[in-house]
Amino acid sequence: MSTIKLVIVSGSEYHVDASASNETIRETLKANFPDVGTAEIKTGKRTISLDGVDTEVETVEFVKKAGTKGLDGTELAELLNHIPAMVLPHLPRQQLTPLLRDMLNGRLTCQDAIAHMDSLIVALNAAHVSSPTTSHEGAALCQTLDALPAVAAPAPAAW
Amino acid sequence: MSDARRSARRRSARARRVVGATQGLSRWTDVELEGYANGLQALRLLRSLFPLFYETHVAGLFISPATLKGVAQAFFSLVHQHMELAEPPDCMPQADALVALAVSESWQDSLGALYDAGVYIYQPQILLYGIGINDFLDDHRQIDPLTLAIWRLLDGTSLSLGMDLDMLPASAPFKAVGMIEPLPPETPIEGFFTALAVMGPGSATRPNYATLVQYAIGQTPNELANTSDYELEAIYGGSHDTDWSDFWGLAAQAAEARQIAQAYVRLVRWVERNPNQRLPRIEAILHEAAAIALDREVAHAA
Numbered sequence: 001m002s003t004i005k006l007v008i009v010s011g012s013e014y015h016v017d018a019s020a021s022n023e024t025i026r027e028t029l030k031a032n033f034p035d036v037g038t039a040e041i042k043t044g045k046r047t048i049s050l051d052g053v054d055t056e057v058e059t060v061e062f063v064k065k066a067g068t069k070g071l072d073g074t075e076l077a078e079l080l081n082h083i084p085a086m087v088l089p090h091l092p093r094q095q096l097t098p099l100l101r102d103m104l105n106g107r108l109t110c111q112d113a114i115a116h117m118d119s120l121i122v123a124l125n126a127a128h129v130s131s132p133t134t135s136h137e138g139a140a141l142c143q144t145l146d147a148l149p150a151v152a153a154p155a156p157a158a159w
Numbered sequence: 160m161s162d163a164r165r166s167a168r169r170r171s172a173r174a175r176r177v178v179g180a181t182q183g184l185s186r187w188t189d190v191e192l193e194g195y196a197n198g199l200q201a202l203r204l205l206r207s208l209f210p211l212f213y214e215t216h217v218a219g220l221f222i223s224p225a226t227l228k229g230v231a232q233a234f235f236s237l238v239h240q241h242m243e244l245a246e247p248p249d250c251m252p253q254a255d256a257l258v259a260l261a262v263s264e265s266w267q268d269s270l271g272a273l274y275d276a277g278v279y280i281y282q283p284q285i286l287l288y289g290i291g292i293n294d295f296l297d298d299h300r301q302i303d304p305l306t307l308a309i310w311r312l313l314d315g316t317s318l319s320l321g322m323d324l325d326m327l328p329a330s331a332p333f334k335a336v337g338m339i340e341p342l343p344p345e346t347p348i349e350g351f352f353t354a355l356a357v358m359g360p361g362s363a364t365r366p367n368y369a370t371l372v373q374y375a376i377g378q379t380p381n382e383l384a385n386t387s388d389y390e391l392e393a394i395y396g397g398s399h400d401t402d403w404s405d406f407w408g409l410a411a412q413a414a415e416a417r418q419i420a421q422a423y424v425r426l427v428r429w430v431e432r433n434p435n436q437r438l439p440r441i442e443a444i445l446h447e448a449a450a451i452a453l454d455r456e457v458a459h460a461a
Contacts, residue, residue: 076216076236080226083220086224086225106221107221109218111219114202114218124192124195128189
């Protein structure tokens, strides 16, 4: 058996010392391949040419997980039933339609939202557009600056 | 969309959330409003694609950022039971989802997660199953001997990929590839695949030889089996040309593409265990199909 292992990760192949453990290889690769941290390890054998000699080597392939398995129907129902109540801030400085205000205040059910979906989306888009409070922010900043005591500018050291 | 682009998008979203937070609680920020809009879109999709689940578990819930995030999580979980996504969005429920929600999170974080998940909510980001011909060419990814053998067999025909096969590896398994005789250039392709289809082990759940050869050159009838994520990014600009309205069709297509890719990988593994013996068997099958196609064409002409 060869003194090297063939490591396969993200389509690239590397030779490492055969004595290196798979977990040590994983730790080393994680710096450049973050997905390796959760990847599945598949081992096998392959014959490759080493210095012109056909040699059978052990292969260690890190296979990225395609996606996290979703929860099933029962778990999902449980998840939805256990969503904690949320206290939202009262944000009076924005122009909101009554429907949107109801939704933001938690007074709309999903069924209500489905019934008024188009109006809600229009109202949300309008809130995007009507949200430029730059002048208010500017005014607030100026108020703060106005409160600062006036100090004479230092004279230049020399003319 | 590549991992790098998604990460950049997330970083940008997080930065915007920080900016939003520093503005104080004087108004809803664009990120939060868009988070709401994304959550509503997830709600609309969940009702449209999974009406029974919606009626039973969702319709009566009062809307809050946490509820909308839960709805989006439920939507992605239900999707995932039918179709794999290329990369799960941030708000996809993980094993500890219940715990995470139980300890609660801020409303800004819930809306931020919905904002980040926007690209997934508006367009299905399906896992692609293509062999990735351009991955091999551009990234010099290690090619397997079966794929190389098929490319060599088709090299002179109208299905040739037009690449310089002499540039490919000269190591052990590939010596057997070098011995392979390409198919006659005049092989009628349609007849070739027709002959091949009935020679293989195909069944309702197993792709036949014709499909497997088509997979090796990215020309199956199933688009999800023809393209890799890299090719989507490099050739098609990273855009999935899909829509949630096609969901059930896409799910069936994805299941078939996965089946083709898995069958091909099994064949690759089988060849790799003894390429010197098994590549000539593949070669013989493809030559036999080509001979049948040529004979039929001659008979038809006569």
